[in-house]
Amino acid sequence: MIESLFPLGIAHYLAGGLLIGAGVSLLFVTTGLIGGISTVFSSTWSYLSRRPFFQQERLVGSRGWRLVYAAGLIAGALAFVLAGGPAFVTEVPWWQLALGGFLVGFGARLSNGCTSGHGICGLGSLQVPSLLAVLTFLVTAMISARFVLAIGGA
Numbered sequence: 001m002i003e004s005l006f007p008l009g010i011a012h013y014l015a016g017g018l019l020i021g022a023g024v025s026l027l028f029v030t031t032g033l034i035g036g037i038s039t040v041f042s043s044t045w046s047y048l049s050r051r052p053f054f055q056q057e058r059l060v061g062s063r064g065w066r067l068v069y070a071a072g073l074i075a076g077a078l079a080f081v082l083a084g085g086p087a088f089v090t091e092v093p094w095w096q097l098a099l100g101g102f103l104v105g106f107g108a109r110l111s112n113g114c115t116s117g118h119g120i121c122g123l124g125s126l127q128v129p130s131l132l133a134v135l136t137f138l139v140t141a142m143i144s145a146r147f148v149l150a151i152g153g154a
Helices: 012-031 037-045 063-082 093-109 115-124 128-148
Strands: none
Touching: 012 115, 037 063, 037 093, 037 115, 115 128
């Protein structure tokens, strides 16, 4: 059963999960900061947009370390590819990627956080709102996957 779901094995998923968990744990233990990615996105927009939402002190005051955090994510992915890991390739058209990114960003704003913030940090600190958000993310993903299959998608 596992082989049919994960034909390349689960070791790299386990290693990735452990590294992400260790990273956000280290960030929280050493600084008390929560490493959710949707806030990185919003704090970066605080450089470009003067809208009141993006000019909140919690976003403007934290954008420096959040940019370093995002750069670390990008550098880690680059190091993985340079070390011989497979590069990400997709056959999904650019407009579908853009639409998906917009919908995910909208959902992250609507739920006041993303899967990394709620799923890793929020659940790790036993926050009930994060549990509800993660359950909503999962149910929405299952419904979306079924819908895409029903209309002939892969």
